[in-house]
Amino acid sequence: METALPKNDLKLEINNRQILSMSLPISLSLLVPFLNFTANNYFVSGLGEAALGTAGITGVYFLVVAVVGNGLNNAIQSLIARRAGENRLEEIGKLFSQGVRIALIFAAIGIALTYLLAPVIFNNVLQSQNVDKSAVNFLKIRVWGLPFLYLFQMGNAFLVGTNNSRYLMIGTLFEAGANIFFDYGFIYGHFGLPELGFNGAAVASVLAEAIGVVVVFGFILLKGLHARFHLFSYLRYSKELTRLILRISAPLIGQFSISLISWLVFYILIEHHGERALAVSNVMRNIFSLSGVFIWAFASTTNAMVSNIIGQGRSHDVHKLIYRIMKLSFTSALCMFILFNVFAHELLSVFRLSNEFVAAAVPVLRMVTTGMLLMSISVVWLNAVTGTGNTKMNLIIEAVTIVAYLVYIVLVLEVYKLNLIWAWASELIYWSVIFVMAFNYLKSDKWKGKVI
Known part of the structure; x- marks a missing residue:
């Protein structure tokens, strides 16, 4: 969908x-990528519940190490959107190179x-020896996808920050197609592989991410975006810009890291309740990822648009923008809530597991989708904080929230040993605290005048 703005006007x-x-x-x-991730779990589910559970816990670990890319992505996106x-097109190229x-x-x-x-x-922390050996071997392969993943995220940050988000599909389509092909080939030995x-599944993901990067950067070159925004004109190390990027991204990396580390703790505690509980939770992560497709898209839009509007000198319009995006985000979440x-x-039957598994998962699904509604509102306000440039506040909000979250899951899973439904009610705790803190900060107007 083309923007109505002139080509040389990025406001x-x-x-x-x-x-x-x-x-x-x-x-x-x-x-x-969600379909990509679901395809992974679909093919892995054919290996049994234990493999599906292991895929869940390795997936969360990989998200922890991949979160550095998310922090850089959000920081670069915010900085590029501000420029x-x-x-200031020339500054965009300098930021991208660094x-x-x-x-x-x-x-x-x-x-x-x-x-x-x-x-x-x-x-040292998992009780099943089969799970821990499989997890370690898997991760030693999977982690080689990090360079490609980070570069792919940098390309996406550039496209979103410069209002070229309509081109995002190109690389992701190629990556997803490659992943499904290699998944089916390498897991079961098809196509001569x-x-x-x-x-x-690990080998397939690494190869797919490499293909995604080649396509995204090739497309940027093909469309001449590298020339318009001077992407490769300032390859020399810049201490000033590096410090700026790290100053903005470090709190975001910290925010995402402690969030996902807490989720890793959650999955480790779930594993103590058996392989079925772990497998059900992995499926719930799939459901949450699907719901997050639209919710996180609105969140990313909030980050870029808030930063862009502030760059125009229109800080007084930020609240108006947030409420407009929030309504759209909640509407999309409500539609998914009803559908799910x-x-x-x-x-749940898509995962080809037993009727007993489906029966155990349905009540958990009800709780997860309820948390999704709250998430659709909270994540918009949280990313608006990112867009202001005061990412230290993001870290503070996340730190306070995680304390409440960890206390809750330890009490539920380790002390009182309640069932899985109450464990996933932790999402209600998490997003409630996020919303209260982000809302109060933005309403205080303390962020106005922040220069990045």
């Missing part, structure tokens, strides 16, 4: 058309830490 307007022109391509680009609002350099360094660190720490973590079983609950059994 955004506050209306539904502008919001949807950014968020819909983002949601479609997020939908493809776009100011119509972001790519930082991303590759962080990827190398993530690979090294995984080889050092993953065996220690999984061999070796049969690698569970580890085949009406067709709960059909949705």
Whole structure:
């Protein structure tokens, strides 16, 4: 969907058309990785409940190390959107080049830490020896996708920040198609490829991410965006810009890290309740990922648009923008809530597991989708905080929230040993605290005048 703005004017307007022109391509680009992730679990589920449960816990661990890319992505996106609002195109290229350099360094660190720490973590905290061995072997392959993932995220941050989100689908379509092909090939030994079983999913993901990066950067070159925004004109190291990027991204990396580490703790505690509980929770993560496709698209749009509007000197319009995006986000979540609950059994049956598994999962699904409604509101306000540039507040909000979250899940799962429904009620605690803190901060107007 083309923007109504002139080609050389990157300033955004506050209306539904502008919001949807950014968020819909983002949601479609997020939908493809979700289908990619679901395909992984679909093929892995053919190996049994134990493999599906292991896929859940390795997936959460990989999200923890991948979160550095998310932090950089959000920071670069916010900075690029701010420069776009100011119509400073040359600065966008400088930021992008330094972001790519930082991303590759962080990827190398993530690979090294995984080889050092993953065996220690999984061999000492998981009760099932089959699960911990499979998890470690899987991650030692999967982590080699980090450089490609981080670069892919940098490309996406550039496209969203410069109001070119309509091009996001190109790379994600190629990546998803490659992942499904290699999943089927490497897990079960089809298309002349070796049969690698569970580890085949890791190999498939790495190859697919590499293909995604080649396509995204190739498309940027093909469309001449690299020339318009001077992407490769300032490859020399810049201490000033590197410090700026790290200053904005470090709190976001911290925010996402402690959030996902707490989720890893959640899955470890779930594993103590048996393989079925772990498998059900992995399916719930699939459901949450599907609901998050549209919700996180609106969140990403909030980050970029708030930063762009502030860059235009229109801080007084930020609240108006947030409420408009929030309504659209909640409406999309409500539609999914109704759909998931009406067709709960059909949705869960997709994973080809027993009727007993489906019966155990349905009540949990009801709780998860309720949390999704609250998430659709809270995540918009949280990403508006990111858009203001005061990412330290993001970290503070997340830290306070995680304390409440961890206390709750430890009491529910370890002390009182309640069932899985109450464990997933933790999402209600998490998003409630997020909303209260982000809402109060933005209403205080303390963020006005923040320069990045």
